[in-house]
Amino acid sequence: MPSVQPAAPATQSVNLAAEVARLREQLRLRDKALAHARKQAPPTFEGKIDPIVAEDWLRSVEAIFDHMELNDRQRVSCAVYLLKMDARIWWHTFSKKYYSAALLATNVDEFVTLVQGNLFVTNYAQKFNRLEKFAPEVVPTETLRAQRFIRGLKPMITRDVMMTSVELVSYAEVLDRELEAEYLEDRIWKDNAARRENY
Structure with missing residues (x-):
């Protein structure tokens, strides 16, 4: 049977x-x-x-x-x-x-774990753009690409971008806001440093 x-x-x-x-x-x-x-x-x-x-x-x-x-x-x-x-x-x-399987896997892993760390936003964006080519299935849409980019940012910049945005759907919009946030953060640090020197 x-x-x-x-x-x-x-x-x-x-x-x-x-x-x-x-x-x-x-x-x-x-x-x-x-x-x-x-x-x-x-x-x-x-x-x-x-x-x-x-x-x-x-x-x-x-x-x-x-x-x-x-x-x-x-x-x-x-x-x-x-x-x-x-x-x-x-x-x-x-x-x-x-483009061996091992190299592709390494680049995908690096992309998935990529964070801004000590990089400027422009340097982080360059690295993000270079590595994302190896992982199109991780960010198949512009919205997911923007979200992944935000997730790797420094917390202060992420907070500033998220607080000022109604809805960011494109990577270009996110990058523009992040560069502005980084510039403003740098100005705040310089202003605070100048105040401390004057006291």
């Missing part, structure tokens, strides 16, 4: 369905970005040694990507599509060497 296997829990099937839906949406967006990029008639790059040719190609492609308002992941996907011959071979070698 055949043994009867217990049915998988409903939560597993829901999670699997959600993951499949998310992956389908990612593929749809990638395909849409590639189709849009093809319509812009971008130049291909074959890996010529001439740096002027490479720079011209890069500027042309960046202008198209800026016009299309692509995110970093979409830019890489479209740029790789435009690489031909030696350039394509170089990319495959580079991506295997420099």
Whole structure:
């Protein structure tokens, strides 16, 4: 008599369905970005040694990507599509060497635990922007990106940003408020130091 296997829990099937839906949406967006990029008639790059040719190609492609308002992941996907011959071979070698699973995991971990610490807001933003490219699933929306950025700030700056904002939904808005808060905090420290010297 055949043994009867217990049915998988409903939560597993829901999670699997959600993951499949998310992956389908990612593929749809990638395909849409590639189709849009093809319509812009971008130049291909074959890996010529001439740096002027490479720079011209890069500027042309960046202008198209800026016009299309692509995110970093979409830019890489479209740029790789435009690489031909030696350039394509170089990319495959580079991506295997420099984007190993261990390196990606390390960068994701660093992003997830990133805090401002002793950094200025601009330095923290640079590091945040560099590392977030490795963890798009951690901040898939602009709102989550802004929230993650705020969570890593110094408590005083976070407080100032949160107190002055009705609703911050974009990373750019958050960064603007944080730079202003840091500037004001610096002014307060300087004013207090000047008062102490005068007493």
